[in-house]
Amino acid sequence: MSFSSSTSKKVASNTIYQLIGKVVSMSITILTTVIVTRAYGREGFGEFNLMQNFPALFFIIVDFGINAIATREISQDWEKSVKYFVNVLFLRVVISILFILFCIISLQFFPYSVLLKFGIYLSLFLILTQALFTTTNIIFQAKLRYDLSTIGYIFGSILILIFVLIFTVLKLPVYLVNFSYVIGGIGAFLINLFFVRKVLKESGKDLIISKDLIDTGLIKLLLVQTLPLGLMFIFSQINFKADSILISIMRLPSEYNLNNTESVAIYGLPYKIFEVSLVVPTFFMNAAYPILVRHMMEGEVRLKNTFFKSITILASMGISASILGIILAPLAIEILGGSQFSQSVEVLKILFLGLVVFYLTQPLSWLIVTLGRQKFLPFIYLVSAVFNVSANIYFIPKYSFYASSAITWISELLILFMLLFFTHKAWKEKYA
Known part of the structure; x- marks a missing residue:
């Protein structure tokens, strides 16, 4: 037995809703990229990219796997929805503030200009806005109502574009252009909060955000339950974001005739395109995860068939996207950056060469979580992060961003091999 007709429709529709939101968002990101590269040049885009990378390093870390655990609990018992939402919201605000303070202190030791540091300080508020927005998705994911989340996401993206255009036309510094993302994040959260209240009210519940609802016992339980996933996300983000930061501070090969900021720009442009391609497995599994949880409760055969259908679909999509990405790489870079980003073409081809690996690791990771064996994940991602x-430290001085491009998916390939081993182990433990 595989997905039922109604289940397939729910997963498909919610994946499509997320993709619609992401298409709009990434279209605006592409427009913003074109605007910044043309208006501020390679150096300006490099600074813009660093301003985005620092808070992005903490986006998933702030999540800490809480959404996965909270969604699992709420999917099984909707009566917990308000209590979980309020406590997760409170926990995320506290964690975000701590990370922002940590970043401010850490930046004192980086060899960046005063203006670049100031731009990064402003962009750190993205950690908070992303945490708030992510929390609202607990309700939407549990109820399979990503259509509502998409509305907020699109609204925030449109706000970003409006302010990017205004600030660029006024020829304001690039750090204010980057601050447009903070404004958009606030707007997206407010819209989503409105819809969260709506969904809860439809089920006879009222959302009252009060300190009286804060349950320290539940917060401690969440932290304990999510620790394996949280550590996994930390190590996963190191895999994704450490390379750009290392490129910005390490000695680079002189034959490329690029300084650190320009090298970040050359690497950052194709990496943005690459990240767009990764939203498909992410959104697919966001929609499929609650289904996997329910089918696990129905039995081994039900879960097995559902999982294999999911991973087959994602593998096919990954191979197709990889081939298409390699073919279209020159055109994409020419449109987004122009001739000054010609070195980015090879970077993008190298990244797309290993794209399918990322489409395989997502369902395997979430299957382990579904089986309740997330304790295996921190070790897997720690090994990959260390590698x-x-x-990167060894090869960047020799091959710069070309090395980082290959290391990105080779690290993920290492994750894939370990996931296959531990998925087999987790399945045997569950159904022995």
């Missing part, structure tokens, strides 16, 4: 950082 990633070590390889």
Whole structure:
């Protein structure tokens, strides 16, 4: 037995809703990229990219796997919805503030200009806005109502574009252009909060955000339950974001005739395109995860068939996207950056060469979580993070961003091999 007709429709529709939101968002990101590269040049885009990378390093870390655990609990018992939402919201605000303070202190030791540091300080508020927005998705994911989340997401993206255009036309500094993302994040959260209240009210519940609802016992339980996933996300983000930061501070090969900021720009442009391609497995599994949880409760055969259908679909999509990405790489870079980003073409081709690996690791990771064996994940991603950082430190001085491009998916390939081993182990433990 595989997906039922109604289940398939729910997963498909919610994946499509997320993709619609992401298409709009990424279209605006592409427009913003074109605007910044043309208006501020390679150096300006490099600074813009660094301003985005620092808070992005903490986006998933702030999530800490809480959404996965909270969604699992709420999917099984809707009566917990308000209590979980309020406590997760409170926890995320506290964690975000701590990370912002940590970043401010850490930046004192980076060899960046005063203006670049100031731009990064402003962009750190993205950690908070992303945490707030992510929390609202607990309700939407549990109820399979990503259509509502998409509305907020699109609204925030449109706000970003409006302010990017205004600030660019006024020829304001690039750090204010980047601050447009904070404004958009606030707008997206407010819209989503409105819809969260609506969904809860439809089920006879009222959302009252009060300190009286804060349950320290539940917060401690969430932290304990999510620790394996949280550590996994930390190590996963190191895999994704450490390379750009290392490129910005390390000695680079002189034959490329690029300084650190320009090298970040050359690497950052194709990486943005690459990240767009990764939203498909992410959104697919966001929609499929609650279904996997329910089918696990129905039995081994039900879960097995549902999982294999999911991973087959994603593998096919990954191979197709990889081939298409390699073919269209020159055109994409020419449109987004122009001739000054010609070196980005090879970077993008190298990244797309290993794209399918990312389409396979997502469902395997979430299957392990579904089986309740997330304790295996921190070790897997720690090994990969250590390899990633070590390889980048060794190869960046020799091959710069070309090395980082290959290391990105080689690290993920290492994750894939370990996931296959531990998925087999988790399945045997569950159904022995």
